[in-house]
Amino acid sequence: xxxxxxxxxxxxxxxxxxxxxxxxxxxxxxxxxxxxxxxxxxxxxxxxxxxxxxxxxxxxxxxxxxxxxxxxxxxxxxxxxxxxxxxxxxxxxxxxxxxxxxxxxxxxxxxxxxxxxxxxxxxxxxxxxxxxxxxxxxxxxxxxxxxxxxxxxxxxxxxxxxxxxxxxxxxxxxxxxxxxxxxxxxxxxxxxxxxxxxxxxxxxxxxxxxxxxxxxxxxxxxxxxxxxxxxxxxxxxxxxxxxxxxxxxxxxxxxxxxxxxxxxxxxxxxxxxxxxxxxxxxxxxxxxxxxxxxxxxxxxxxxxxxxxxxxxxxxxxxxxxxxxxxxxxxxxxxxxxxxxxxxxxxxxxxxxxxxx
Numbered sequence: 001x002x003x004x005x006x007x008x009x010x011x012x013x014x015x016x017x018x019x020x021x022x023x024x025x026x027x028x029x030x031x032x033x034x035x036x037x038x039x040x041x042x043x044x045x046x047x048x049x050x051x052x053x054x055x056x057x058x059x060x061x062x063x064x065x066x067x068x069x070x071x072x073x074x075x076x077x078x079x080x081x082x083x084x085x086x087x088x089x090x091x092x093x094x095x096x097x098x099x100x101x102x103x104x105x106x107x108x109x110x111x112x113x114x115x116x117x118x119x120x121x122x123x124x125x126x127x128x129x130x131x132x133x134x135x136x137x138x139x140x141x142x143x144x145x146x147x148x149x150x151x152x153x154x155x156x157x158x159x160x161x162x163x164x165x166x167x168x169x170x171x172x173x174x175x176x177x178x179x180x181x182x183x184x185x186x187x188x189x190x191x192x193x194x195x196x197x198x199x200x201x202x203x204x205x206x207x208x209x210x211x212x213x214x215x216x217x218x219x220x221x222x223x224x225x226x227x228x229x230x231x232x233x234x235x236x237x238x239x240x241x242x243x244x245x246x247x248x249x250x251x252x253x254x255x256x257x258x259x260x261x262x263x264x265x266x267x268x269x270x271x272x273x274x275x276x277x278x279x280x281x282x283x284x285x286x287x288x289x290x291x292x293x294x295x296x297x298x299x300x301x302x303x304x305x306x307x308x309x310x311x312x313x314x315x316x317x318x319x320x321x322x323x324x325x326x327x328x329x330x331x332x333x334x335x336x337x338x339x340x341x342x343x344x345x346x347x348x349x350x351x352x353x354x355x356x
Contacts, residue, residue: 045209071165256339
């Protein structure tokens with residue numbers, strides 16, 4: 001009962017953290033949205049803002065939850081501590097302070113010591129646990145295409161679907177979080193001094209949910225079955241992870257098609273295909289130049305998609321407002337950014353998957 005009381009008390013605070021779009025309130029949620037919200041509290045521990053921010057568009061909401069749950073939360077062959085190390089290391093690579101703080105705190109709560117701080121600070125040589133150090137190095141090197149090609153899997157191949165799934169969902173969520181959430185897991189205006197007690201409560205809730213060991217495949221019914229795309233073939237050895245990512249990819253693709261013209265999606269796909277994982281350039285001038293090839297009315301959405309895919313930390317109110325002025329509502333904003341984020345995340349996953 002105490003846990004449920006704390007969860008209900010945090011619902012409003014969680015949704016207050018979302019910027020640029022208005023998430024569906026917990027009490028107003030119906031059908032699939034309500035089901036995702038309930039499952040978040042049951043299996044993740046809290047109405048997590050990185051998932052709830054998707055609620056203006058059901059497909060991306062269910063997709064983000066399926067990918068996160070099946071790859072990171074379900075008990076499998078990879079330890080939860082290893083997955084949290086992956087999540088923290090990906091977040092460091094993507095300059096996502098919200099996710100760095102959350103996942104390094106969760107890692108520390110599961111494995112107390114200095115390793116979480118070493119990953120958070122990018123000092124992998126100070127990580128004492130050799131397995132954690134190896135997987136964090138794999139994540140760091142995998143963020144760039146050239147170094148990823150030279151990096152061997154530092155774990156048993158049976159763990160690949162879970163660990164590469166964790167990489168892909170975190171590359172996805174980091175981008176969405178950088179666009180729609182602030183740097184700290186606090187509502188706007190909350191004093192930074194409140195962060196420590198808030199983090200204690202959050203990690204307690206997350207640990208409590210982890211001990212319940214969510215069952216594999218339990219939420220797949222949120223989205224219809226879909227074929228597994230070739231670039232996600234790394235998931236095939238795990239039926240529930242393959243099903244989650246296949247369904248998620250189809251749902252996000254549908255949202256992208258609804259929100260973006262074919263020409264814009266082609267531009268983003270071509271740009272991401274040529275991207276090597278490094279920052280594309282200083283500021284946003286590179287995106288401004290890239291969208292010049294599109295009609296004027298398409299440029300704001302194209303700019304938002306390109307920036308989200310390759311430099312989400314540069315998306316600000318001016319980028320969002322321009323997309324709104326061109327006709328994007330909350331559902332379209334989530335559709336644009338979800339599609340762009342997953343396009344980039346899938347690209348990273350594909351170049352990190354190079355079977356020996």
